[in-house]
Amino acid sequence: MSFPGIIRRLFANNGAGPLLRGDILPLNYGTCSTAAGTAAKVVSIPGFALATGAEVTVRFTVTNTASSPTLNINGTGAKPIQYRNAAIAAGYLAANRTYRFVYDGSSYELVGDVDTNTTYTAATAAPKAPASSAAVGTSAKYAREDHVHPVQESVTGSSGSCSGNSASASKLSTKRTIGGVQFDGSANIHHFGTCSTAAGTAAKTVALSGFVLATGAEITVKFSATNTASSPTLNVNNTGAKGIRYLGAAVAAGYLAAGRIYRLLYDGSYWNIVGDIYIHAGSVSEEQEALRLSMIGVPRYWRSTTLPAHHCWANGDFVEFADWPELKKVYDAGGFKGMLMAWDADEETQAANLGMWRPDAAKPTGLFTPNLSGQFFRNWAPGSEKGAGTWGRDEIRNITGTFGIDYAGIKGVSGAFSYTGAQSSTTNNNGSNRQDSVRFSAASVVPTGQENVPPHVWQPLVIYLGRSAQV
Template sequence: MANLSEQESWIDGIYQLETSDPVVAGPGGISNRQAEQLASRTAYLKKMQETTGESLQLHLAASDPHSQYAPKNSPALTGTPTAPTTAQTANNTQIATTAFVKSAIAALINGSPAALDTLQELANALGNDPNFSTTIFNKLAQKLEKEQNGADIPDKAKFLANVGLKSAATRAVGSGASDIPDITIGDTRYLGKTATAVAATKLAVARTINGVAFDGSANISLTPANVGALPAAGTAAAATKLATARTINGVAFDGSANISLTPANVGALPAAGTAVAATKLVMARTINGVAFDGSADISLTPANVGALPAAGTAVAATKLAMARTINSVAFDGTANISLTPANVGALPAAGTAVAATKLATARTINGIAFDGTANISLTPANIGALPAAGTAVAATKLATARKINGVAFDGTADINLSSDFPVGVPIPYPSATPPTGWIKCNGQSFNKTTYPQLAGAYPSGILPDLRGEFVRGWDDGRGADAGRALLSAQGDAIRNIVGTIGQLNDRVNTTETAGVFDANKYTGAHSGLTGGNGGRIVTFDASKVVPTANENRPRNIAFNYIVRAA
């Protein structure tokens, strides 16, 4: 067996076999011509692909495959190369075109004063000093340090003599050339002994504290309304009514009083014999880790609910855990502190009352120190109030939790009271899987030791099979369904249907029957068919009038009957 002959050449056309062509195999045979031509094309394409791949590798390996192009590394461009002109705000590695440079220079010149918009004018302004920055720094080095307050003056005695401080104390007050000018009380420059900042009893400029005017002449008191709060008596801590009334099983409740729900409110049976009268839970529960079976009230401590005792909270704090300093004066909250003018950087006694920005005697506003140097803001805590967010208007929790039918309620959420069906009561349930503590009524047996209460309702230890069944009320002596025992089953049945047909002749016409009767079939040959010999027969079919099935039933919806087991 030999392979087809292949040529590495492109065949322009592929031969089409004709119906008249004979079957000729072998090299050059008509039967192999199409395959040879296609194989030649494939060999040609393979060669071109390999050539292209080799050329590409040579191209990639060449150090300068495109000699007509400038290299990426240090290109030497010829002619008039161009590039996009970037915005003046750019600060990156883009090429700066001549347009970008000219625009930047123009912006620099246009932003300069007219007298300094040339290099010559700038040089003249700097005194033609080529070392201008050095000259400036040398001059600055000769200046005195402000923080030294004169301590670094080389010749202090000569300085005092030059400013005349030594002779000022011996000069006379008068109008002479060397006298100290006399200023009378009427002069606006006069400073009275009682007009100094140390003795100031009123601010030159009145301030407002949380909107209340204050000039230092008297203490002021701010109300909760001034600081955006409500009185302490209206806070959530003392709330006796919810801002938003809740409904509990359809009964309105706002916390102002206890409410009582009836069995009807919770979808339960009357109190006699039901869980409504229960004084103890069948299965004890835990509330925040504390056992509770309903036989007695329980009390939860702050530790049970992850809280701190009220006596240890910040609301009752009288001392800071970590002492602070106020203008370098220690303060831990156990007592008031007094800051001196020096502590707060106040003006010296020579300061005038007209320019006073600080009270001689600091005042306290609701316990907060205030000396007039700046406005202050008081918090609700400063005036014995709570923040607006914690007031009764926005209360979402009762200060004192209530009990509704024995269920704790503090207003944080709606509650639902369980109807607590008695053990053994079957109820329709909308799911195939019953909840915990319930069993399907499917005829199954149960352990009477495990479920003693259920055994009291079903002594046989077997639940009724209610799958596909309708539940009927027990007759209990009424007489509507006499002779029945509790939990007894009853088969299906209907009331008897009777009727008569009058005298028949040899045939009954189809027009003479109606309703459940039909006369379209025959007797005789082909008996029972709709065509035949003999007389017609009359049939009875209730489906012609009412819906029918293989059972009697009313309209219904399927539920899963389950029974409470414990």
């Protein structure tokens, strides 16, 4: 999958980790059912590409009886199977066992160890009675072959007294620590705590029962409020306030986000955040969601004449809140302020405000969209000559021209006027007259056509309505 494809999948999945491994990174698992005596083993794993470092997991349905087997995955070529850099012997790949292999450029190397014992078999006889019930042996150094060590029942107190023979111990006599938390075996332990310290308080505190501060101690903390105080400290179980560091520097305001869980390790001086954190105001998924919500009700150009899902045409149609709850949420929050006309606006007002939304009633059940079909966009900003969403009528530039007349005829023609010539005529008294003609044409001054329009293209326009009620 290409890198952009992975990014799109991350957003589609909201960064959810479990799906990433199987959905973006192939699991590379297959079953080999090749006959036991056939050395050329084959496996089908969709999407597999042979490359140095490629890893696969294979379950064999039968134990191989052929030595020096090969493995061919998805027809990428038969490559030797090796264990400890040597060819696999017969019987090494056991039926219904699952093995991990890595391709080193020439062979599939088996990862880990396999049981190659052919000398000893597993014990099947039940253990004999304890030595205390058998006759006394004669050796002062070695236990009899039927000797069984009794198991202590419990260990209590600092002296470590014990009693009885049993198969369990209730707890350790001396407490130990695991990652900084005391453990004696008598109860479960964990390393998780919640920090509810106010956002503006730099001295953060966490309660974690049994915690002991020591170099290498690790804890997991959920912060209930985003820190607004820089250089915060952390005090776990009153073991002392220690600075919180990220990448070797003091944590800045906003780094510890509300509702986030962080892993911290104590290095002897500071609590260090383990791994990477997104150091902006919100995560990528949060910013993506905020951007999606901000697009609800916004007209935008579209690449096709086929309406995309969760959109409508910007043609004055009615959309119901029951079908589009996110659109209603934007309306209720005042998201259309300045772009709404009165629900009972007359036809003249509606025609003068084609770019505005209109509720269908005083207590609306939905909105009529802006009617932008066939209209041009003109950018609005505070201080513009007209209000946002208002409509401009059909207008043209003034077209002018001049010409003069004297006894000799037409002269001084300019602008939209042009001289078309003169002709003579005879009157009833046998006199003659001269007739001059002038033609008016706007095309001689400006481009003309069927409409008064600026340069333009016809582009589909849609409006995002948010997620529908059925999603």
